[in-house]
Amino acid sequence: MKPLDARLTQSATVLLAASVVVVSWLRGYQSAVQIEQRDRDRLVKLTQEISQVDATIKTDGGKGTWLEHHHHTLEKLKARFPQQTQLPQLLNALIDALKTSEMHVVNITQGNLEPVQEAGQPLLVDGAPCYRLPVTVAAAGRYHVILAALDRITTDTFPAVVGLQQIEWQVNQAGGATLNATMILHLYVVGSAPVTSSSHP
Amino acid sequence: MRIGLELGARTLKVAWRFKRPSGETGWGYREYPRSHDPHLEAISRDLAQLLRPLRRHRLRAHVVLAAPISSLRWLTVRVSDLSRIPDAVREQLPSLLPFDVEHAQVQFVLRRQQHIDQELECTVSVAACERTALQQELEALWRIGWTPSEVIPAALALVATAKALDAIHDEPVAFVDIGERRTTIALIDHGDVVYARDVTLGDDHLTDVLMGQVTIGGTTLSLTREQAHALKQHAGIPDAQSLATVGQPPIPTTTYLAMIQPILEQLASEVRRTMAFGTHAAMTAAPARVWLSGEGARLPHCEAWFSKQLGVPVTVLRCDQLVGSDAALAAVTCGLTLGERRSTLDLQPRAWHQRRVWIRIAAGIWKGLATVTLLLWLGVGIWSFQHRRVTQQLTRLETRWRELQPVLALQESLETHTRLLHHLVAERGISLDWFRQLTREFPPAVRLTRLVVGTESTVQMSGQAQEREQTPEAAVSAFTQWLEQAKMCHDVQLGSTTRGGPTGNLVEFTLTCQRIRR
Secondary structure (H helix, E strand, C coil): CCCCCHHHHHHHHHHHHHHHHHHHHHHHHHHHHHHHHHHHHHHHHHHHHHHHHHHHHHHCCCHHHHHHHHHHHHHHHHHCCCEHHHHHHHHHHHHHHHHCCCCEEEEEEECCCEECEECCEECEECCEEEEEEEEEEEEEEEHHHHHHHHHHHHCCCCCCEEEEEEEEEEECCCCCCEEEEEEEEEEEEECCCCCCCCCCC | CEEEEEECCCEEEEEEEEECCCCCEEEEEEEEECCCCCCHHHHHHHHHHHHHHHHHHCCCCEEEEECCCEEEEEEEEEECCHHHHHHHHHHHHHHHCCCCHHHEEEEEEEEEEEEECCEEEEEEEEEEEEHHHHHHHHHHHHHCCCCCCEEECHHHHHHHHHHHCCCCCCCCEEEEEECCCCEEEEEEECCEEEEEEEECCCHHHHHHHHCCCEEECCEEECCCHHHHHHHHHHHCCCCCCCCCEECCCCEEHHHHHHHHHHHHHHHHHHHHHHHHHHHHHHCCCCCCEEEEECHHHHCCCHHHHHHHHHCCCEEECCCHHHHCHHHCCCHHHHHHCCCCCCCCCCCCCHHHHHHHHHHHHHHHHHHHHHHHHHHHHHHHHHHHHHHHHHHHHHHHHHHHHHHCHHHHHHHHHHHHHHHHHHHHHHHCCCCHHHHHHHHHHCCCCEEEEEEEECCCCEEEEEEEEECCCCCHHHHHHHHHHHHHHCCCEEEEEEEEEEEECCCCCEEEEEEEEEECCC
């Protein structure tokens, strides 16, 4: 059998060697560098994140204390979203908060419970659908008194989240300091039943 | 490394010269018997066996092949200009070469030139060999992956050895290398080969004649090749008067001499003729000494016999000190490894030279690529080692990260609830901060009588402005500017303004604007 031409075998070897170099570069070297750099970046990121968390919990005297303190805060935040069943008590609390001031509450009317939606989807609080109750309050009083009343019902200590949706006031007599105010408030509660976007509770 | 290759009729020889790490020159020599099969495959097979230990050096080393049946001589031509030298040489080739010009591989080099009568008298050195035989040897080598760097006449190799052994001085000398079936005769004048030719007569022809049938005392004797060779090596060229018989079984010396004498005399005659012709054609004087080498120089008493025949002192050229005792008489093979540069009388055809260049470049490229591959994987190893260290650190941090997960989950819940609260109160509703700022920074000369704020950001205001330090209109204008500067509202649009009041120093106004969300 006639042996292969050396020029052919050498050229084939060159092509093979070039292929091996390309494969070694792509699959070997570049891949190894990318993996190392990816993990190094991850290491740097993780180090920074752990440092931040460590710094955060250190201010409260350590992990245990931090967890205890912030669990308490979270519970308070969650408590501001009461169950739908607690609506009567909430309305009582709202009226009490408004009446205990120097403000004269003229009228309070409530609307229907509506599901809260965000971008066409029901808004969930801890997995439960959120509802709002529109309440219209007509009152009379001085500007600072009305503002103080609003402060009381929107503070952390009030047992629900209250949003001021609209306010209209005007001086009830020329040169006087008393205002007639009409406010629309939203009381937010959470329900247990699933909701649809078009349904009304 | 420099490798010299001589393909004899019965023996293939290779010698190589290399530099040791210490800087000293090292030598190697190897020979391999050539099979009787004349086919190319058989020669290639034998060459492969011979060159096996040197295979890995075949492309890196400078490989020199001795040309088969070559001729070399100086020639004087007269030309009008230098470009006409090739034609002039070509014209004279038929009378110069001992073989057909059409089938000869020829190379020449200009040695001297001088102006004579408007013409140039040029002395050129012309070398030639049989192309067919050369092609066959090159093809046999090519089949096993070898290509010579150059092909030179045996005479040049012979002279290189002689120079290395300090056997050449200014006086004219002749070198006779008696090979197996070829004898190279070279005439040297002032260190240059001025005339050389190969004759197809060698040591093996003596063996051949000794293998012929001979009748001694009624008994017919026929020696095998080995017996004939041993007899020749033992008896050499004896003196018939001092020795009655030679060898075992004993052969009368006269009979023995009668058998080898015709070959020897023919050989001596060729040497004598060459010396006479060369002296006449190209030398300043007749050779003062003859140096013998090759297989034929092993014959005992050959120096004396040739000296007597040629009429000049004859000495055996031994290369023991160069290549070792194994190749003591392989002057041609040894000479091929000497010299540092490519010979100007390279007889290798251009196409074959290009083949070598091609595969050398290709080999250089793939070896370079192989080195790159090796370096790449070395790099992979280094990166992997670094990656292992990073992974160890990462594992420690991930453990710590898992321990901190309750903190992160609680942090996320807090953020979610806080964000939700802010969204419902401040983004969906009206932030009380807006009213607080309105109360805190409200301009003194203006009094609001009506305010409507809705979730759609539109604010409607009605109010009165009094004249104090400036006109009420200026106070209204300052109020509208304040709303924008204090970032309470933007797009403030003043509606109507009416001057009134008991003294006419009051302006009632209405305006609308867009509330800036907190």
